[in-house]
């Protein structure tokens with residue numbers, strides 16, 4: 001498998017065997033994940049971002065917290081505790097109950113890792129005056145502010161910390177969350193949470209979102225070329241960022257509600273024009289044989305409308321320049337890539353009984369401005385009437401925990 005970032009590999013034969021090219025030789029998950037999957041915890045970068053490679057686990061939780069401790073020593077204690085629990089939960093083994101609890105018991109007496117990854121990010125508020133960290137804030141890290149069509153609920157925005165938990169099955173995720181609360185619950189308080197899922201392949205290729213389209217396809221632009229993940233995703237010198245951020249990345253979460261009743265009422269051909277790809281196959285509207293075929297923009301915007309989703313998100317894909325006659329993107333934009341790793345959600349109806357379902361949009365990028373520029377362009381997209389962003393936040397996903405002696409945020413705190 002050629003994958004520029006696959007230093008970590010799965011331990012667990014079934015998944016490795018399942019990473020067989022179904023579409024134009026791309027490695028994709030074909031078989032059902034097994035509970036024994038281990039995504040190694042230690043590494044230069046955290047897992048749960050580009051790993052497991054190309055096949056994010058099917059269940060995901062994004063949980064934001066405010067820390068309740070008030071000095072640097074206690075904060076360090078929190079990060080050490082989170083590290084110890086994440087190291088154990090992601091590797092599995094005989095369940096070791098917490099000192100004051102018998103453990104959830106949800107996974108039986110031996111904890112199965114189930115492909116679990118736990119990814120920790122920090123929000124701008126952690127760099128206020130509580131811990132003396134103001135001078136160490138990642139340069140672009142700010143609280144998320146509303147874009148043109150947002151209807152943000154303050155109760156579901158921001159946070160000192162973000163925990164992203166992903167696994168093959170819900171019980172492994174819930175066990176992990178219970179365990180983390182049992183050990184670290186006295187040091188932080190959950191602020192909001194969104195639970196999501198990713199579909200299996202229907203019937204093949206990249207999983208579909210709740211609009212029915214294959215989603216996250218374009219990630220392969222980053223994995224196809226060696227070094228591109230490093231160029232676009234991981235912070236590394238030379239950079240204006242503080243040295244401690246090396247190996248980390250900016251993470252954006254946006255809770256985006258879909259108006260599925262309206263979406264389902266418009267013809268498929270119109271939906272395809274709105275996205276820029278065919279619904280059933282994922283093939284770009286400009287043509288091709290499969291979802292990984294190159295996206296090429298026509299200068300007149302007749303095939304790929306100027307304000308379709310993919311064209312506005314990435315006006316200039318590799319090998320295809322945007323047109324000077326494009327009214328939506330006045331200036332030349334270099335190829336821009338973010339690493340999308342979103343989950344779908346469906347939760348209790350709102351007070352009026354309307355379905356609350358959509359996208360727990362998640363992306364990672366070396367510079368936060370890559371995302372904000374993109375989101376500003378998308379304010380003019382044809383998808384706008386069918387979606388409403390309601391929450392989320394900006395975080396900095398910490399560098400990886402490198403070995404048994406290391407812990408989350410060590411380079412930030414020491």
Ligand code: HEM
Pocket residue numbers: 209211213214215216217218219254256275277295309310311313314317338359361371374375378387
């Ligand atoms: C929340 C609702 C959204 C939905 C339903 C959605 C759906 C899709 C779909 C179906 C594709 C085409 C397949 C693919 O390449 O994955 C796509 C592509 C893409 N989306 Fe989104 N997306 C959403 C939000 C966003 C946001 C908020 C951003 C960033 C600000 C974004 C950035 C992109 C990018 C960069 C591409 C690839 C463009 C390319 O290089 O071809 N999307 N999206």
